[in-house]
Amino acid sequence: MDLLATLETFAEQCNQNQRLRKMNRDWTRLVELWATDTDQRYWLKSEAGWITSGSGEAMDAELKISARHDILHDIFSGVITPTEPYNAGDLLVKGRQDDMMRLDIITLLIWGE
Amino acid sequence: MSTANGFKRVLPLRTAISTSAGLASAAINFLACVEIAEYAGGASAWLALLVAGLLIVLAGANFSELNGMYPSSAAIRVWIRRGINDNVSMVTGFVYATTVIFVIAADAFVLGHVFQAAVPNVSGLIWIALLLGLVTWINLRGIRLAGLVQDGNGLLLLTTLVIFSFLVLLHPHVPLTAGRLFHLGPNWLEAVAVGIFIYVGFEWVTPLAEEFEDSRVIPKGMFIALGLIAIGFGLFTLALAVVFPNAEALKHSLVPQLIVGLHALGPLGFWWMVVVSLTTAMTTFNGGLATASRFVYALARERVLPSKMARLNVKLVPQNALLLLSFLSLGLAILVYLTGQYLFLINAGAAVESFMYAITAIVVANLRKREPGSNRPFHSWGVPWLSWVMAVVFAGLGIGSLLAPSGEHGFPGPLVFLVLLVAASQIYVWKVVPRLKAQKRGMAKAVVPKR
Numbered sequence: 001m002d003l004l005a006t007l008e009t010f011a012e013q014c015n016q017n018q019r020l021r022k023m024n025r026d027w028t029r030l031v032e033l034w035a036t037d038t039d040q041r042y043w044l045k046s047e048a049g050w051i052t053s054g055s056g057e058a059m060d061a062e063l064k065i066s067a068r069h070d071i072l073h074d075i076f077s078g079v080i081t082p083t084e085p086y087n088a089g090d091l092l093v094k095g096r097q098d099d100m101m102r103l104d105i106i107t108l109l110i111w112g113e
Numbered sequence: 114m115s116t117a118n119g120f121k122r123v124l125p126l127r128t129a130i131s132t133s134a135g136l137a138s139a140a141i142n143f144l145a146c147v148e149i150a151e152y153a154g155g156a157s158a159w160l161a162l163l164v165a166g167l168l169i170v171l172a173g174a175n176f177s178e179l180n181g182m183y184p185s186s187a188a189i190r191v192w193i194r195r196g197i198n199d200n201v202s203m204v205t206g207f208v209y210a211t212t213v214i215f216v217i218a219a220d221a222f223v224l225g226h227v228f229q230a231a232v233p234n235v236s237g238l239i240w241i242a243l244l245l246g247l248v249t250w251i252n253l254r255g256i257r258l259a260g261l262v263q264d265g266n267g268l269l270l271l272t273t274l275v276i277f278s279f280l281v282l283l284h285p286h287v288p289l290t291a292g293r294l295f296h297l298g299p300n301w302l303e304a305v306a307v308g309i310f311i312y313v314g315f316e317w318v319t320p321l322a323e324e325f326e327d328s329r330v331i332p333k334g335m336f337i338a339l340g341l342i343a344i345g346f347g348l349f350t351l352a353l354a355v356v357f358p359n360a361e362a363l364k365h366s367l368v369p370q371l372i373v374g375l376h377a378l379g380p381l382g383f384w385w386m387v388v389v390s391l392t393t394a395m396t397t398f399n400g401g402l403a404t405a406s407r408f409v410y411a412l413a414r415e416r417v418l419p420s421k422m423a424r425l426n427v428k429l430v431p432q433n434a435l436l437l438l439s440f441l442s443l444g445l446a447i448l449v450y451l452t453g454q455y456l457f458l459i460n461a462g463a464a465v466e467s468f469m470y471a472i473t474a475i476v477v478a479n480l481r482k483r484e485p486g487s488n489r490p491f492h493s494w495g496v497p498w499l500s501w502v503m504a505v506v507f508a509g510l511g512i513g514s515l516l517a518p519s520g521e522h523g524f525p526g527p528l529v530f531l532v533l534l535v536a537a538s539q540i541y542v543w544k545v546v547p548r549l550k551a552q553k554r555g556m557a558k559a560v561v562p563k564r
Contacts, residue, residue: 023429083414089183089191093323097186100323100409102416105429 003035003073006044007053010076013110014051020109021049029099031089032058035069042072063095078111124324129334131320134341135267136314140394141219143370145310146350147363152307152517154298156289156354159347161301165308166343168510169315171503172470173339174493175477176316177332181490182480184322187411189469195477196483200542203417205472206408207538212465213405214442216313217398219458221245221446224394226367233388241446244391248398248486249439252406255428256389266396267338271345273389276458278348280377287358289351306513309470310463311346315339327489333490347371368382402438409434416549417542460514461527467511474503 014020024046031044043058044051065072071090074080082104085091093100150158179192189209193202224244225237282289298304317339323333336536352373357363366372374386412433413422426432449455478488478497493500 083411083415085192086185087187087190087411087415088193089185089187092183092185094184094326096324097321097407100186102429105425108414108423108425 002054003033003042003069003076004053004055006073006076007033007044010110011044011053014106017109020106023049023104023109024051024102025049027102029063029102030058030061031063031065031095031099031103031106032061033072034064034066035072036066037068042070060071061095063093063099065091067091075107078107082107124321124330126330126334129318129325129330130323130337130341131265131268133267133315133318133338134271135265135336135396136317136400137312137338137342138221138267138270138393138398139216139220139314140370141216141455141459142311142346142351142388143390144223144367144455145221145307145463146346146353147366147369147434148456148459149304149307149311150350150353150357151361152298152300152304154296154301155358156293156351157296157298157301157352158304158354160295160297161304161308162311162343162347162350164305166312166339168205168305168503168506169312169339169470170497171494172473172507173316173332173335174491175470175473175492175500175503176319177335178477178489178493178496179473179480180319180322180331181328182484182487184319184325184328186320186323188320188322189473190411192476192480193472196479197472200539201472203542203546204535204538205469206412207541208465208534209469210405210408211534212313212462213401214438214445215462215465217401217438217442218445218449219455219462220394220397221442222449222455222458224390225446225450227371227387227390230368230371231384235404238447238450241450242443245393245398245439245443245446246404248395249435252399252402252435253426253428253430253432255426255430266392268341270389270393271341273385274345274349277373277377277382277386278352281352281355281373281381282348285355287355289354293354300517303513303517306467306510307459307463307517309467309510309514310459312339312342312394313462313466315342320404326370332491336354352376398442402435402442405438406431406435409438416552417546419549457530458549460517461531464511464514464527464531467507467514471504471507471511474500474507 002012014024021025025048027046028048029046031043031046033044035042040055041057042055043061066076067085067090069083075082075085075091082091086093146158149161153161179190182196183191185191190202190206193205221241221244225241228235228240229237315335318331318334322328325331353363353369355364356372356376363369370386370390371383374382376382378385407416409422412418413420413434422437423431423432424433449458477493478500481496515531516525
């Protein structure tokens with residue numbers, strides 16, 4: 001499965017989750033994801049509680065996440081929590097800590113502890 | 114604010130300075146100054162602070178290199194894991210987080226005595242419980258004290274110290290002669306070791322690295338903040354030497370800042386210092402609880418701690434982690450308030466930080482070997498030879514802090530406590546963490562959809 005398909009599935013799971021939609025109602029953010037080994041860029045957008053995804057650069061992103069392709073895939077398919085590669089230095093982020101925590105909470109609410 | 118790279122929000126140098134200075138400025142620093150002056154033999158405490166500050170600048174260079182390589186809010190957890198190993202990273206992470214509880218408890222102790230002095234009819238313990246409870250409630254509600262208030266307090270405190278100290282120094286009862294300024298007491302090296310404590314927390318700006326686009330802003334901010342801290346608290350120790358010409362008399366002062374305030378501006382100075390002590394302690398409670406609870410949350414998400422610690426309330430605050438830390442801080446604060454053993458907290462805190470600086474020196478040297486090609490926006494100085502010298506010096510200062518006299522009978526309480534804490538953390542990492550991680554692997558198989 002390529003990363004874009006994984007992100008689309010992730011966005012769909014978010015959109016199907018009422019609690020998440022309510023939680024993200026006021027969270028309008030553009031997140032850029034950079035797969036460092038393949039040099040491919042993707043994005044996730046949260047607006048009015050709905051998540052959308054796509055490929056390509058995201059200008060004016062509030063949050064920039066970079067990691068290897070396989071790590072991004074594992075995070076957005078629930079194999080690992082974002083915290084694991086983050087605490088190992090394999091996932092780097094630029095942006096506000098509150099936003100990073102929000103992303104982690106989203107994965108927590110989808111896949112549980 | 115948008116940058117050339119299309120990044121929307123970046124923090125300026127001013128924030129790096131105010132955050133670094135703010136996090137290092139705790140109310141317990143006033144009592145630490147008293148302890149330093151006592152060990153240094155009086156007025157030469159400023160020199161001990163200066164030497165400690167110069168050593169801390171070297172530690173700051175190591176933090177700057179590591180922060181440039183891995184600008185992460187997980188900071189030491191990442192650096193030590195990559196530079197040494199995961200085991201050492203977890204154990205030091207636990208011990209480091211404990212320091213936050215020490216500092217909160219120590220500030221609560223100071224706050225209790227400040228209010229006891231200002232409002233003698235109400236017990237200090239009631240103030241401690243009330244104010245710590247208030248900050249916990251604010252955090253549980255997800256209300257973040259504005260960054261400006263949090264960070265601005267450090268600069269308010271340092272400015273107050275400079276102005277008040279000058280006012281006291283203008284009219285010394287006993288002149289500060291060269292003989293007094295350079296007289297080194299018998300425990301002068303311990304004074305340098307405890308002097309480290311004054312700067313503790315300057316490096317806690319590094320977890321904000323992700324919010325700065327240019328990594329070089331953080332080293333600049335840290336070094337400027339260190340200079341401001343050295344000036345503010347250096348002058349305060351000189352003012353103490355004027356107010357208490359006899360170093361022995363210092364021992365009995367638990368509210369030295371109020372006395373300096375009284376000497377500087379009379380009752381207005383006294384009450385001004387009460388307010389500054391209150392805001393400083395409150396920001397320490399707030400910053401400490403907010404940061405440490407999220408650290409505990411991250412460890413729980415990684416299954417290094419029980420998953421209950423990752424539980425969030427409706428405001429998305431890790432409430433169990435927050436409440437646990439708050440209760441531990443309150444318990445420790447009450448214990449210290451009742452026993453009066455606050456030197457225990459200062460000496461143990463100074464030791465933990467010294468050991469941390471020794472470890473980061475080793476990590477810098479190791480990473481130069483392990484990851485020679487990594488991007489380093491800041492290069493620390495004299496790696497590896499100076500790194501190893503620093504590791505030895507800081508380890509020695511850490512041991513010096515642990516062995517510094519902190520009780521009436523000379524019992525090395527901080528040493529015993531730290532050894533037990535490290536041993537308990539290591540046993541936990543060996544015995545409990547593998548079980549928690551195994552549980553998680555089982556759960557992940559059950560919930561993850563097939564590729």
